[in-house]
Amino acid sequence: MNSTVLGYVASTAPASSLSGGFGGGRGGVPSLPLGVGDVIQISIFESQAGGLFIPSDAGSRPGNYITLPNQTIDRDGTISVPYAGKIRAAGRSIEQVQDDIEQRLANRAIEPQAVITKISSRSAQVAVLGDVNSPAKIQLTEAGDRILDVISEAGGLSAPAVETYVTLQRRGHTARVHYTYLTKTPSENIYVYPGDTVLVDRERRTFTAFGASGLNGRIDFEETSLSLADALGKAGGLLDSRADPAQVYLYRIVDRSLLKQLGADSPKFGSETSVPVIFRANLRDPSTFFAAQKFPMQDRDIIYVTNSQATELYKFLDLVGSVPATAGNVSGDSLATRNNIRAF
Incomplete structure (x- = not known):
């Protein structure tokens, strides 16, 4: 890295x-034309009483208009207006439908004016x-x-x-x-x-930490962006007694185009568009710390911190020490060697 x-x-x-x-x-x-399922109310005005909708004795009324019962635009996309017949409404604006009603009533009513109010809209x-x-x-x-x-x-x-x-x-x-x-x-x-x-x-975004880190297991991001340095901190850092700071690995599935940009040998992966990649961070190099602060983590990344070589030797010596030997001095020598290494 x-x-x-x-x-x-x-x-x-x-x-x-x-x-x-x-x-x-x-x-x-966006424009919102009328549509199937919309419920509308239609009011029709006439310039004076005695017309098609306003009787001649309507002088005491507050206005020369009538309001038709609310109606729903049917599946055919039409509405019904008395003396105007079926009128297409779906897909048209309120103004267009009003003009259509007025034109159809022009020869029957006295200077008709139509006003449409949208009661509810399902379209x-x-x-x-x-x-x-x-x-x-x-x-x-x-x-x-x-x-x-x-x-x-x-x-x-x-x-x-x-x-x-x-x-x-x-x-x-x-x-x-x-x-x-x-x-x-x-x-x-x-x-x-x-x-x-x-x-x-x-979408619960997590990464997984294994190896010689303070915490092992699945860990939540808990924030919008997370760097490799942050992730190592969330995982409890590197264990001083076990970890090898030069061997910190991050496993990720990446797009094949990234390998081409990095100059890696991508043809051997055949026609796969996504390939597994391992990034190594040498934390013994101070410059890697700055890179780790900017290296973005992704969902389902895996971090593995390897054990140091001395730790692996300790494991081997413990194994040898736990095996009964035909010669009594074998286990004793191995224990002495282990103790000397630890003292060193």
Whole structure:
């Protein structure tokens, strides 16, 4: 592990983007046309009483209009207006439907004016699922709603932010980003569109430590980014009595392109796109400490700290000492040798 390797590894750290995947960060507020399932209310105004809808004796009324019963846009995408018939509504704006109603009633009513109010919308909804406090379908507004807006409407996160990822699914395409990166990068907080699905999922990021370290086992990251130096610290550091600081290894599955950049022999791995790689850190070299502070850990990395050669010799001598010997002096000599080494 050196500065050259560090440059390639740091530059190839995995990253994803919502704005890059959908380009929504460069667009404006999405339009929300009427759609199947929407419930609307239609009011029709006439310029004076005595027309099609307003009787001649309606002078005492507060206005020359009637309000039709609420109706749901049917599966055919149409609504029904008296004396105007079936009118296509799905996929059209409110203004377009209003104009259509007015044109159809122009020869029957007195200067008709139509006003449509959207009571509820089922066509302009976003599903927010996963590790949020209140998973639900969120109704979008004409003002525009972004990723963080709909997550907030769903009650916010129910898992630690540092372990949470946000996935956006739209028309067969998917993009995924870390929640912390989403909150720190405004361009990633893109507008959501009707029919989108926002999946919030917790991914426990861990690494595993083995060998001559203070702790062995599976250890949580517990933070957004973790360096090799931080990981060794979390694992309790290197045991002075056992560890060989020159032989600290990190095991990782990497993309094959990284091997090509490092000049490694990649053809022998055949057609595999991901290959296992072992990085070695010589902590006897002071410069390696600086590299370890910048070397990024990834989920499921394995750290192995080897035992020193003296420790392996101790193990051998203990084994010899525990085996009954035909000659009594064998075990005695081995014990004496072991004690002398320890004294040294």
